[in-house]
Amino acid sequence: PDAKPDGVIVVKVLLDEVEESWAEQDAELFVTDSDNIIFMASHPELRMNALYPLSDEQRDALRETRRYAMEPLTPSGIQLNTPYGPGSYLVSFAHGPLSGGRYLSLTRPIPEFGWQMHILKPLTPVMNAQWIAAFMAGGLYGVIALAGGIGWQRLRLRREREAFAERERQTLAHVRDELEVSVERRTRDLVASNQRLSDEIEERRRAEANLRQTQDELIQAAKLAVLGQLAAGINHELNQPLAAIRAYAENARRFIELSRIESADANLAQIVELTERMADISAQLRQFSRKSSERQETISVQACIEYALRLFHSRLKEGSVQVEQQWAEATLWVNADLVRLEQVLVNLIGNALQAMKETPSPVLTLRAEVIKDQVVISVADNGPGITKQHLGHIFEPFFTTKAPGSGLGLGLSISSRIMEDLGGKLQATNLATGGACFTVTLPRSTAPEPSTARLKQENQPHA
Incomplete structure (x- = not known):
C-alpha cells in the first residue's frame, strides 16, 4: 500500500x-x-x-x-x-x-x-406514424362505413323505387280510370255540343236564306215602287202611240174603202213603227221589273247608265231637265249584276229628279271615269242638297226626308247594300256649287270576249 x-x-x-x-x-x-x-x-x-x-x-x-x-x-x-x-x-x-x-x-x-449509453428517439416521427395509422384506420373505418351506408342507401332507394313504382302504378290506374270516365263524359258533351252547333248552323242557314229572300223581296218591292212612281210617265208614253195607232188604223180603213192602197200601206207602216216603240217600252219595264239572277258578269257602264236614263224619258221631258253626260268614248267595263246595278242607278236618278222638282233650271249630271283601277259613276243634281244632320243617316233603313206617302226610305239603304254585295261602295256628298252628288265605285274589269259580248247584246240589247 x-x-x-x-x-x-x-x-x-x-x-x-x-x-x-x-x-x-x-x-x-x-x-x-x-x-x-x-x-x-x-x-x-x-x-x-x-x-x-x-x-x-x-x-x-x-x-x-x-x-x-x-x-x-x-x-x-x-x-x-x-x-x-x-x-x-x-x-x-x-x-x-x-x-x-x-x-x-x-x-x-x-x-x-462504468459508462451509460443514452439513446433519444424523437417522438415526432412516432406521433406522425401514429397519426398516419390512426388516419388509415379511420379511413378504413370510413370506407367500411361509407360502403355500408351506400349499400344501405341503395337498398333503401330500391325499396323506395319499388314503393314509388307501386304508388305510380296505382295512381296511373286511378288516373286512367278517371280519364276514361272524363273522356266518355266529354265525348257525350262534345256530341251534344256538335248537335247543338249543327242545329244552330242549320238555323243560321235558314235565317240567312230567309234574310236573303227578304232582301230580294225588298229589292223587288223597291223596284216596283219606282215603277209606281214612273207609272204616270209610262202611261203617257203608251197613250200617245195608242192614240196615233187608232188614228192611223181609221185612216187606213178609209183609204182601203177609197182604193188608195199606197196611202193605206203608209198608215199601216206607221202603225208597225208605233207598235215597235211600245214593245221597246214594254221590254224596258219587263227588264227592270224582273228579279236578279245574282250572277255577276262584265257589263258596259255607259250602256247601263243610258238604259236607266231611258226609263225617265217622260219625267225629264216634263220637268225640262237638262242632262249632261260626261264620259270618255272608250267603253268602261265592270263586273257586276246587271239588274242590281241598273236598280241602283234608277234609284239615284229618281232621287235626283225628286230633289230638283222645285229647282228653276234643273241640271242632271251623269259622269263615268276611271280613278286608280276603279270605275266611279257620279249622279249629281243642282237641287238644295242634303243637310248636315241628314247626311250621316241617309243610308239607314226607313230614313227619308220626303213627305209622308212619298216613299218608305228604303231606296238608298237597299242601294248601299247592293253595292256592298257587288264589291263596291255608295257615297253621298254635297257639291260646293250646290246640290248633291252620289258616287258609285266598282273595280274596273277588262272587256269581254267578242263572242261573249255579242251574245250578251242579243239577250240584253240595252247593255
Whole structure:
C-alpha cells in the first residue's frame, strides 16, 4: 500500500469517427461517465455538458481530478417527464440543441467502464406514424362505413323505387280510370255540343236564306215602287202611240174603202213603227221589273247608265231637265249584276229628279271615269242638297226626308247594300256649287270576249 507508482501511461483514443457515424442515425446518442458528464455525443454541442446540474462539491471534486480541464460542465437541460419502464423515460430539453422536442430516452449501462449509453428517439416521427395509422384506420373505418351506408342507401332507394313504382302504378290506374270516365263524359258533351252547333248552323242557314229572300223581296218591292212612281210617265208614253195607232188604223180603213192602197200601206207602216216603240217600252219595264239572277258578269257602264236614263224619258221631258253626260268614248267595263246595278242607278236618278222638282233650271249630271283601277259613276243634281244632320243617316233603313206617302226610305239603304254585295261602295256628298252628288265605285274589269259580248247584246240589247 505504501508503494508509489513509478510513472503514468496515458492512452488517448480518437472517437470522432464514432460520433460522425452516430450523426447519420435517426436518433440522438450520447455517453456519460460515472459522474454523468457527457463526453461523447451525436451533437457536438452536448459534449462536455453535465447530464444533470452539478453541486459545488461535485464541481470541486472534478476540478481536482483535472479530467475535464477547465470545461464549464454546463447542465444539458434534460427534463425527465414520464417514466415508461426501467431506464426508459419521456424527456425534453429546456435549452440546448435538442430543445423544442420530445424524446423517448433509453439508457443502457456499459459496466466494463462504468459508462451509460443514452439513446433519444424523437417522438415526432412516432406521433406522425401514429397519426398516419390512426388516419388509415379511420379511413378504413370510413370506407367500411361509407360502403355500408351506400349499400344501405341503395337498398333503401330500391325499396323506395319499388314503393314509388307501386304508388305510380296505382295512381296511373286511378288516373286512367278517371280519364276514361272524363273522356266518355266529354265525348257525350262534345256530341251534344256538335248537335247543338249543327242545329244552330242549320238555323243560321235558314235565317240567312230567309234574310236573303227578304232582301230580294225588298229589292223587288223597291223596284216596283219606282215603277209606281214612273207609272204616270209610262202611261203617257203608251197613250200617245195608242192614240196615233187608232188614228192611223181609221185612216187606213178609209183609204182601203177609197182604193188608195199606197196611202193605206203608209198608215199601216206607221202603225208597225208605233207598235215597235211600245214593245221597246214594254221590254224596258219587263227588264227592270224582273228579279236578279245574282250572277255577276262584265257589263258596259255607259250602256247601263243610258238604259236607266231611258226609263225617265217622260219625267225629264216634263220637268225640262237638262242632262249632261260626261264620259270618255272608250267603253268602261265592270263586273257586276246587271239588274242590281241598273236598280241602283234608277234609284239615284229618281232621287235626283225628286230633289230638283222645285229647282228653276234643273241640271242632271251623269259622269263615268276611271280613278286608280276603279270605275266611279257620279249622279249629281243642282237641287238644295242634303243637310248636315241628314247626311250621316241617309243610308239607314226607313230614313227619308220626303213627305209622308212619298216613299218608305228604303231606296238608298237597299242601294248601299247592293253595292256592298257587288264589291263596291255608295257615297253621298254635297257639291260646293250646290246640290248633291252620289258616287258609285266598282273595280274596273277588262272587256269581254267578242263572242261573249255579242251574245250578251242579243239577250240584253240595252247593255
